[in-house]
Amino acid sequence: MDKITRKTSFGQWFSPINFQLFEEQVKTKKLDYYTKKLTTESFLKLLLFAQLQEVESLHALGDCLFNDQLQKGIDLESINISQLSRRINGLNPELFQCLFLDLVAQIHAKTHYTKLVMPLKIIDSSTLPLNLTNHKWAKFRKTKAGVKLHLRLVFMEKGASYPEKVVITTAKEHDRGYLDYERFDRMTDDGYFFLSRLRKNAVIREVYDFKLPNDSTVLSDQMVLIGTTQNRAENYFRLLKVMDSKGNELQLITNRFDLSAEENSEMYKSRWAIGLFFKWIKQHLSIKKFYGQSEWAIQNQVFIGIIVFCLHVLMQIETKSKRKTLQISRYLRAALWKPAHILLRKIEGKAIP
Template identity: 55%
Template structure:
């Protein structure tokens, strides 16, 4: 009997979650002190499955318990939508945050073994709109409400990326305010867009030994200190050392400024504090930031994130953390099986083989199999 025989595909998928460690935290927070049936562990299993299957409502989650395999997985045969709602808004988001962080550590372990190069970390945010009439606590304009997910995404290769830090704020929070929280590793290369432009912070990052590449606004004032030569076939249009800003408010350090064309022929200005690699490599690093756009697109299209199962802040935060956990679980099975299959394909196969032996699911990850 191999290690996959003991698990259903669903059981195999959630196996990286340390439920024993979770229970210690649950006990410390008295999270299940008055719970008779819907424990925190059962809640997590039900709501992860709801994300996976993009279940429409709490009533639909409740109805899903007609499935005998699901009953066995959570330990009871029925639960009301009102009980689900109460648990969803009472769970401390720190519990789900801890699970997310623990899964990220597992992924980093795989990454460090497989890639000796400096990690590429992309920083960006995405606003998740909410109905103002139901989510007044998240109002940020007269007619709009929303929360903002500030994210740091690690780019391993074109097949594998993963979120390794997430911060949720009201939608009115500016991106720049999160940069210092999201930049904390001097052994990484950071990539971010124009929303994070801050000349003073660029100086501090450089002085503190952090490396970055970002996009500069076209109307930025620059003074050229030196121009560098380029290969004849280089896609980079120019490569210069510059000081950014006016004489009254400018950077203290010299930075490297590249002019490149994007895929639509629009000219981009890229700013970086790295002079030790080629201009072409810098341009490629910035192009790799598309991965975070794809991640946000996946999050909004393939888990339950456009609408929420509860209306208070805790319920919204819990649902977003659960969505991130779903993605990390997909990445871990991708890494464990050394597969180049897309996350979307992994998710589809899981849904098709949910309560079958995990061997049925795992066999599909053979890179020689037909997608």
């Protein structure tokens, strides 16, 4: 990021977005044909503003355009609510997904690992509830509707993390193979490591019982074969029994025999990072109430929310700041229309002249 800039803090924050790629996509998909006012670029910036400020509805978002600085920042003076609604419901989410993946590539390029041979990646899913009356296409129980966010999160050193891959489905779809014996075999054969929680009813045959240190917090450490005769993994794996923070016994399965039982147990605890991300998505981004009712509208808003998170991470990396993304978000909202250097110095912890 160029720190000598006349951009506003808002403009500096979203500057990593690849607008050349964006414009190519808009042109290819002919998204601005016959558009006189609400261009796709203005719409993107307006949605970024809405997510950042947690604007609760399209009507409230339209009212925000009374602000002269917002009008200048997104090149739009006013907008009809019906136009916003048509855009959010009719825009193919592939556009925003493309921007998200480009931001992920930028984070990859700017992230360096010193202790890990490969970054730790955490896979999980979370359901975002929807109103059944307005979202019958997302019905998954008699009285409920929702979408499921399937996520792969990269856990970086020093506790920071960012989403790497996102798939959005209806909530009735089962989790995407997180506990899959065939996948465990494939990953092991291909040289990848994994660590996963095993179901209590899993069929296990003990092969060897490793001795644990007297002061170990791990309950047991074994080499095992998993699965039935008809459906069994081919490789030997390691089964660890540990206690969670609530006193419940957990079974962890892994192919990492090079780490100690304690190191594997500690690695599993890093999965709290994906829980924090889902909490961020649900609490700090404006998807508690969706702007549209179509499947595309829901996906568009989720991808915008994730783009916001990635932009925070990039600002965190560029400023080499130890501040959490939530703190960066607060500073940004407070300095939205101030010169960018004021925000950057605040995030860096430097005095503002």
